[in-house]
Amino acid sequence: MSAEVISADDLAALRDSVVDLIARGGGSTAVRAAIAAPQRTDGQLWAGLTEIGAAALAVPEELGGAGAGWGSLSAVVEEVGAALAPVPLLSSAVMATGALMMAANNSSTVPAELGDLVEALASGERTATLCLAGETSWDTPGVSADGGLLTGTAHYVTDAEAATDLVVLAGPGPHATVHVIAADSPGVEVVPVATMDPTRPLSRVRFTEAAAEAFPAPADLLPRLRDLVWALLAVEQVGAAAAALRLTVEYTKTRKQFGRVIGSFQALKHRMADMYADVETARSIAYAAVDAIDTPAGAELAAAAHVHCSEAFSHIVAEAVQLHGGIGITWEHDIQLYFKRAHGSAQFFGQPVDVVAGTPL
Template sequence: MSGLTAEQRELRTVVRGLLEKESPEATVRAVMATDTGFDPELLAGLAGMGLPGLAVPEEQGGAGAGWVEQGVVFEELGRALACVPYLSTVGLAIPALLAAGDRSAIDRWLPGLASGERTATVALPEQAARWTTGGEALTATGAGPEWEVTGVAAHVLDGATAHLLLVVAVTDGGPTLFAVDPAHPGVQRTATTTSDHTRRFAHLEFRGAPAVPVGTVGAAGGVVGLALAHGRVALACEQVGGAARVLELAVEHARTRVQFARPIGSFQAVKHRCADMLVAVETARSAAWAAVRAVGTEELHLVSAVAAAVCADAYTTCASGFVQIAGGLGYTWEHSAHLYVKRSRGSAVLFGTPHQHRRLVADLASIREGRS
């Protein structure tokens, strides 16, 4: 990305070097086959560099940098298909805690998350692309600091391994964000399988699990909406990194693969497909980094939804194009193409589909137009 400072470019170089050393494709495949599905050594390496707390204020245990730096990290993680619970912790949970503005919750949990010693996730409502106050599967009863959560949350990102669960539950006062200790007997976590083995999800069942409200009771709508907007930004950066990487691999293959005594990259159809992939990558990069720079502004919800739709389409387009350029090799388990195809498809629906994001863009644009 153009416009990065020398320090931010150096950050990119250092993070890429770490990932190339600690998380090459062979390691990614090995981690995919484990029960937990993430690499604790890689997570420790990222934490050792202070990366989880890059965008966390210094007084709360972070580096006090910003989302440009964090966007650089997410792009590199997406490029490497890194198997770490970074998106759930840094892209969702930390923004949710900060958005809630609950000083006691921030002091209690944020330092451990910012240091990388602990991980967390957010159990989002089923209609993740647009916040609603009806139909949630979790309820909470109680008063003051003592509450209990009951119900089911499906498809929770990194829900089987997180040290802290932030869940949205319906109370008499409205939807509320709660912190739940997953080690309590009232929480049952079941790992679920998707086609993308580089990410892990879980089915969570709460049976009167003790919960601590985070922020004001009934105010989860705005908090989760803001956390989800940050999550869309982080995921968009990941998608740009993945799309750019498959473009690199496709071009490399087109240059070296020879058919009819010529590199296949000399054939017009292959050249056109690579050109289309390049356009998709650069369009996605522009959208993603516009969203990064919108963090902290009133434009975040709108711009992050645009980035979510554009980057999802770009990544799936490029990953599919890589398979086509690789030919028969691209359909084999041993080839890297399928890893990116599956990651691109899973990411495209992680926080809502591109269609839902476009609907959200239309709604937000209409609201803004009505105010002007």
Template sequence: MNTPDPTETEEAKALRDAVRGLLAKRSDVRTAMASPLGYDDKLWSTLCEQIGVAALAIPEEFGGVGATMAEVCVVQQELGRALTPSPMLGSAALATQALLATGNEEACGRLLPGIAAGGGIATLAWTGEDGHWSPERVPCTATGSTVDGQAHYVLDADIADVVLVVAGTPDGVGLFEAAPDAAGLRRYQVPTMDPTRRLGVIEFSGTPAERLDRGAYPLARVRDLVLVALAAEQAGAAGRALDLTVEYTKQRHQFGRPIGGFQALKHRMADVYVHVEAARSALYAAIVAALDGDPEFPADAATARLVCSEAFRHAAAEMIQLHGGIAITWEHDAHLYFKRAHGSSCLLGR
């Protein structure tokens, strides 16, 4: 596969350098995941104010910068590379795309500027307890102007300022907005395998909500776009897991030589390298399809999601194996990559 890399323009490179430089100086994964918000709000504010990461996917008329999926994926790769907890995926990607897909200019004009500035965190309640993110199967239903149901695996559920919910109606699936403190709405964080990703449950019981779409809501398109953003995060994390492993095998000596010089370990790292490069190619193909409006985009997005998930799981598993005993300690980051790999492989699943 010889797909040109749409994230290697001069603008994209500058964006990558800016995000990577800031994360290298400021990102502290363990402190962030132990904080009340589950992320470093000061770092997030800096990313939004100085670089504009939350505004990338938002059109200029709604307070954004009107960038493309390529720029969003550049940021996602860097956040994944550093395992930085942030509202980027849930708020700036998933909820933002859900709002834009409504075509509701009033709602977009009211909600998106706050999301773009990073001061408002939005969340989207979509899937049920089975974790099936399907446009046809949603756990919530709307009757008139009220919503009932229980949504699971909701990103930043308990801290969001804007609560959106996908609900079934007599004329199909629609997108609704509920006030965070609305009557009959209950939300709470739940323990997860991946401590770097905050998930929760939102319960609706006769909760007042306003429908935002005008019918024929393109939920499948929303999912496909966010699948690509998630795949970018996975590809970035997989590449970093490989880099850290290679670096360690050059430093660790056994029998008077670096362990990275042993043929068996070279083969294993080469296998991971091939897998990571395949993931990047699948990701780039999906980005190009999204930018070009290719009718094959849904298939390309699903392919990127699958290949990037597999590559990240492979890289994280080999990271633990080739680091040896140190990798199974809490102090080492290998287990965080491993948990993120398996947690993200279940997110947005069909």
């Protein structure tokens, strides 16, 4: 399932479309309204993104998608990350769809039910999320499967409140099995949880002998999925880090101290130059990781991207808050949302410290 090459001009046009869509949807005002809504999701923006084909970009044509690959989807992920838009792009178009595509590649003939769901996710007709993590780790599924019935609790489930379907990676055993179940099925309970980062809603999903469709999965599903998520998450972090830098530069152009705008002070210029260097090095390794997906170098680059981009994003927002001064820690200013996103995403799908220590997830 090779991806079609999209030209640089087409990618630029795609980025412009996403940026325009976010701006017309209300930008920061819409983000704040969405995180206070019942499902904590901007449904209108998600509908617009699926209408322009964002969810279909990485899906092969034989499964109802555009066949443009993960690199093309990255352009959308970066701009959505820059806006902190609370839409199920990472959860549905990357995590859930990625797991289903890996299961599809494991079969000589794609099961009709699996193919139909991937196509529905690509079109935006349905939305899914991934249920995997146990209470303390992403490398041990929190849900077990026995005779087609799911029991247990998946933690840190993203966008579950807005999902129509759940893609469950279940144990026991060293290899996870893939299961699909409607979010409103009997035996399924979605429990929203409070989060430090309000722009990425998380839930616990409890399964009590819930009957789910099972599909064959490759033995290396978990590490391959981890590499995919880390690579695309790194791109999202780059988008948010670049946006935090832009906010900081604009603020220092208007804030005055001692009769001068603070952006004219050489010490602050140097700090912002360092922030820019962090953004660009993070961008380089993030896109290198995306390009290496499903190659021998993929695992190493994905881990490096997760570590470097998490650290770079955290450093950038720490500097941004300091350069904003007191207003940077108030709810009224958006920079605090980027600070929270940085620290939340650094722990997503496994902590960087675990990567350095050699822990699988």
